[in-house]
Amino acid sequence: MKCRKCGGRAVLELRRHNTAFCAGDFLDFFRHQTLETIRRWKMLSRDEPVLVAVSGGKDSLALWDVLLEAGYTTAGLYIDLGIFDYSRESKARCQAFAAGRDARLIVVSVAEEVGAGIPQVKDVTRRPTCSACGLSKRYIMNRAALDHGFGVVATGHNLDDEAATLLGSTLRWDESSLARQTPVLEVTHPKLARRIKPLFRLSERETAAYAFLRGIDYIVEECPFARGATSISHKEVLNRLEDVSPGSKASFLLGFLERARPRFQAGESVDLRECLRCGQTTTGEVCAFCKLADQVRRAAPRSAVPLGSAALEPTDPAPLRGLAADLSAASEIHAS
Numbered sequence: 001m002k003c004r005k006c007g008g009r010a011v012l013e014l015r016r017h018n019t020a021f022c023a024g025d026f027l028d029f030f031r032h033q034t035l036e037t038i039r040r041w042k043m044l045s046r047d048e049p050v051l052v053a054v055s056g057g058k059d060s061l062a063l064w065d066v067l068l069e070a071g072y073t074t075a076g077l078y079i080d081l082g083i084f085d086y087s088r089e090s091k092a093r094c095q096a097f098a099a100g101r102d103a104r105l106i107v108v109s110v111a112e113e114v115g116a117g118i119p120q121v122k123d124v125t126r127r128p129t130c131s132a133c134g135l136s137k138r139y140i141m142n143r144a145a146l147d148h149g150f151g152v153v154a155t156g157h158n159l160d161d162e163a164a165t166l167l168g169s170t171l172r173w174d175e176s177s178l179a180r181q182t183p184v185l186e187v188t189h190p191k192l193a194r195r196i197k198p199l200f201r202l203s204e205r206e207t208a209a210y211a212f213l214r215g216i217d218y219i220v221e222e223c224p225f226a227r228g229a230t231s232i233s234h235k236e237v238l239n240r241l242e243d244v245s246p247g248s249k250a251s252f253l254l255g256f257l258e259r260a261r262p263r264f265q266a267g268e269s270v271d272l273r274e275c276l277r278c279g280q281t282t283t284g285e286v287c288a289f290c291k292l293a294d295q296v297r298r299a300a301p302r303s304a305v306p307l308g309s310a311a312l313e314p315t316d317p318a319p320l321r322g323l324a325a326d327l328s329a330a331s332e333i334h335a336s
Ligand code: AMP
Pocket: 052, 053, 054, 055, 059, 060, 077, 078, 079, 080, 081, 137, 154, 155, 156, 157, 161
């Protein structure tokens, strides 16, 4: 197999593009795709500082690498979820990446913000772990961006992530999620940072190849709470489709974004205001994140959860009956 560009030995075949590349030309292809996506979708202007949310995985570190190389002003944001070895190792990967490039890394710990790490939060909320975790990540990303003067947060969501989310929302005909699924989540309130996904046209296999060829040391293990998640089975189904018909994932997602999403968007409007406690956006009076911190604090004496500063704030004694609804409202507002 020969490289389409230089005729040298190809290291990667991209069936959906009906092409193959050598290492150097693949890296150029990957950079070009990312930067073209940023330009075409008006994600970022050249001089706009961007906060890159890095998990220690291949996608977000590959994205940070491309943005740094292209000369964007960036900082990384690592959110320490407190998930045992998984968090320790992924944090170490982010720190090593940043140190190797003399880049700034901001670390925020969920335990300090909510009062406990995700494993303890999981026990007290009886919510699906990923729901409380996703809420915490989105909240912290937005707040860290505002606190540190960034108007934009970039995440490493790739084509496989986005197509799997779309398949899940379509199977449930979840109109709110469909309306909000976009690679550029524009600001609808002064307290929201723009959220962008510059890798959404690149597949997981392509980001893995980029990270490998660039010698990026990333964490391969998945979060232990992700085992058995429906998003994984959706990815498997899409991979089978892609095998028999290369390009299916991209046409499913891109076709939706171009032709179907505007129809769902038309019916969507949410009234956002500021949380009475923390000032971040919410559809109610107190945001879902503050309620989550309350819930953890209340459970602390029972479960001996170590408390952090946020959870020691005076809290509203109202029961948390609305938490489930708020969690889902918040995940809609800041749809992943
Ligand atoms: P995931 O939801 O784990 O597939 O992650 C999607 C994207 O969210 C990643 O590519 C990162 O940009 C971001 N992200 C996930 N986990 C973290 C974390 N612990 N800290 C910062 N960003 C994260």
